[in-house]
Amino acid sequence: MPQLPLITGADPARSLDALFVNAPLRDYGQRPRTNDYTLPVLGMAYIATYAQQAGFNVGVLDAEAHGLGIMETAKLVNAAAPRWAAMNLLAPTYEMSARIAAALDPDIALMVGGHHAKAMPARILADPRMANLRALVLGEGELRVAALLEDEQRRRELPGVVWRDRLLGTQATGIPDDKKLSAQMLGPDINALPYVNRAFLPQDPYQAAPTETDRRLAVSRNTALLQHAARAGHTEANIVGSRGCPYNCTFCGAAVSANPDLLIRVRGPENIIGELDMLHDEYGVTAFRFVDDLFLGVGRVIDEQMEAFTRHKIGERYVWDATGRINVLDRISDQELDRLVANGLREVALGIESGSNRILKAMDKRINAEMTERVARRLVEHGIGVKGYFILGFPGESHDDLEATVRHIHNLWRIADSAPGDVRASVFEFRPYPGTPVWQTLTAAGHDPDTLLAYGDVDLTEDGADESMRQRDEFNFSVGIQFGDVPLTKVRSTLATLTREQHERNQATQETAA
Structure with missing residues (x-):
C-alpha cells in the first residue's frame, strides 16, 4: 500500500482490505472549512477495530476531520486501492458520499451503512452513482462487515444485508440459516467488543x-x-x-x-x-x-x-x-x-x-x-x-x-x-x-421527499453570526422550507x-x- 498519511490505523506494508471513509459535511474543495475540530467517527472506528482484530488490514479516511474536498477524498481512496471502500451515510451529507462513490475506481467494491442507509435502502440502491454498491448493511455492522471482508458471497447468509442483483436489477437480501447467530450479528454483545483502537481517530x-x-x-x-x-x-x-x-x-x-x-x-x-x-x-x-x-x-x-x-x-x-x-x-x-x-x-x-x-x-x-x-x-x-x-x-x-x-x-x-x-x-x-x-x-401531509432531502448550508453571516461562533461545522443544515x-x-x-x-x-x- 502506498504511504498515505491521511489514512489512519492501517499497516502500510500490506494491501488494504477495507478503507472506511467519512465523507466531509461540505465540499471543502469549494470552500475551506472554518473550524478545525469535528466529533470522531466512533461507530466507524468500532467496526474498523473489530475487522482489524479479525486479521484484516483496514484504515480510516476521515475527510471531515481533515477538511478534504470531494475529489481529493476520491483520489486518496483510489490511490490506496482497497478491496472495499465503506461509507457511513447520513442524510445531510448523502450527496457528498454519493459523489465520492461515483468517482471511485470500478475495481473497488463499495459497502455502506448508517442512518440514511437504513431509512432509504431502495433509493440508495437505485442511485446510479452507487453502481458498485455490493452490500448495504442495516444497523450495527461490526460482525457482518468482518464477514463480508472474509468473503463477499457471505452476504447471502447475513441478516440485514441488501444489494442489487446486477442481472435481474432487483433488490436482494441475505437470508440467515441460524436465528441465534442472526440475532448476534444484528445486535452484538457490546461488552465483548474490543475497545476502540484510537489509531483510527485522527482527532481523538x-x-x-x-x-x-x-x-x-x-x-x-x-x-x-x-x-x-x-x-x-x-x-x-x-x-x-x-x-x-x-x-x-x-x-x-x-x-x-x-x-x-x-x-x-x-x-x-x-x-x-x-x-x-x-x-x-x-x-x-x-x-x-x-x-x-x-x-x-x-x-x-x-x-x-x-x-x-x-x-x-x-x-x-x-x-x-x-x-x-x-x-x-x-x-x-x-x-x-x-x-x-x-x-x-x-x-x-x-x-x-x-x-x-x-x-x-x-x-x-x-x-x-x-x-x-x-x-x-x-x-x-x-x-x-x-x-x-x-x-x-x-x-x-x-x-x-x-x-x-x-x-x-x-x-x-x-x-x-x-x-x-x-x-x-x-x-x-x-x-x-x-x-x-x-x-x-x-x-403524509404532501411534502415531496426530494425536497425534504435538499439539505444546504445555513449562512448566518448576514445576520451577524458566522461559523467560528458555532465552534463546529456539524449539522448547520437547512432544507429551505418554512x-x-x-x-x-x-x-x-x-x-x-x-x-x-x-x-x-x-x-x-x-x-x-x-
Whole structure:
C-alpha cells in the first residue's frame, strides 16, 4: 500500500482490505472549512477495530476531520486501492458520499451503512452513482462487515444485508440459516467488543483548552486535577457507554419507532471503567465525553454505573460529560446529584429543544419548560454544567412559540449567572431526517421527499453570526422550507442572535478568567 498519511490505523506494508471513509459535511474543495475540530467517527472506528482484530488490514479516511474536498477524498481512496471502500451515510451529507462513490475506481467494491442507509435502502440502491454498491448493511455492522471482508458471497447468509442483483436489477437480501447467530450479528454483545483502537481517530484523544466549566469547577470543587485543568485544560476523549434510546422524540434518527430492530444495551460499568483507565494509561486522558444517545437516561442504570464509579474513585482521577434526559434527572434526589458530582460529572448535554410546551408536546419530549428550568437550576447549583440543544422552526411553530424559546434560553442563562455551573445554548434550524416520526408526518401531509432531502448550508453571516461562533461545522443544515408560521428569515435572524449572544458570553468569561 502506498504511504498515505491521511489514512489512519492501517499497516502500510500490506494491501488494504477495507478503507472506511467519512465523507466531509461540505465540499471543502469549494470552500475551506472554518473550524478545525469535528466529533470522531466512533461507530466507524468500532467496526474498523473489530475487522482489524479479525486479521484484516483496514484504515480510516476521515475527510471531515481533515477538511478534504470531494475529489481529493476520491483520489486518496483510489490511490490506496482497497478491496472495499465503506461509507457511513447520513442524510445531510448523502450527496457528498454519493459523489465520492461515483468517482471511485470500478475495481473497488463499495459497502455502506448508517442512518440514511437504513431509512432509504431502495433509493440508495437505485442511485446510479452507487453502481458498485455490493452490500448495504442495516444497523450495527461490526460482525457482518468482518464477514463480508472474509468473503463477499457471505452476504447471502447475513441478516440485514441488501444489494442489487446486477442481472435481474432487483433488490436482494441475505437470508440467515441460524436465528441465534442472526440475532448476534444484528445486535452484538457490546461488552465483548474490543475497545476502540484510537489509531483510527485522527482527532481523538485531543488536547482541550480550559473552558468556563473547568474554571467554575476549579472554584467549586477545588481538586488538584481541576486546578490544573483550569490552567492548562485536559486531554480529552470521546466514548460510547450504551447503544439505543428508549424514547421517541419525533425529529430524532435514534427514535425507538425508527429503530424497532435495535436492542437497547448498556455497557457494564467495569467494561467502561476499563476503557477509561486504558485511555488514561496510554494517552494521559483525564476528561471523557459520553456521546451515546442517552448515557444518563435510566435511573437504575445511573445507580449501577455510579456505584462502580464510586468504588473505583473515578471522581478523584477524571471528569466526564454525558448526555442526559430531563425527565429522568428531574426525579433523582439531591443526594444522587451529589454522588454524580463526587464521581466527576462535569457537564450534561440535554435535548431541551423548545421553551414552548405546545411544541414540546408535538415533539413527544415528555418534558415541559418548567421542568427544564427546575432541572437546570439543580444541576448548576451542584456545579454541573448544562449544554442545551434547541431547535427553531419546528413544524407548526408559531411566533409565540419562538419567543417562548428565546425567553427560555435567557432564563437559563440568568439561572447560571448566580450558580457555580454554566449553561451553554446550542441552537439549530429544524431539518427533517428520513425514517423519523416527523418525516412520516411531513410526507403524509404532501411534502415531496426530494425536497425534504435538499439539505444546504445555513449562512448566518448576514445576520451577524458566522461559523467560528458555532465552534463546529456539524449539522448547520437547512432544507429551505418554512414548516411553521415563522418565516425562515426570522428563524435565522433569531438563530444568529442567540448564537452571537452565546459567543459573547463565552468571550466574556474567558476575558474575566484571563
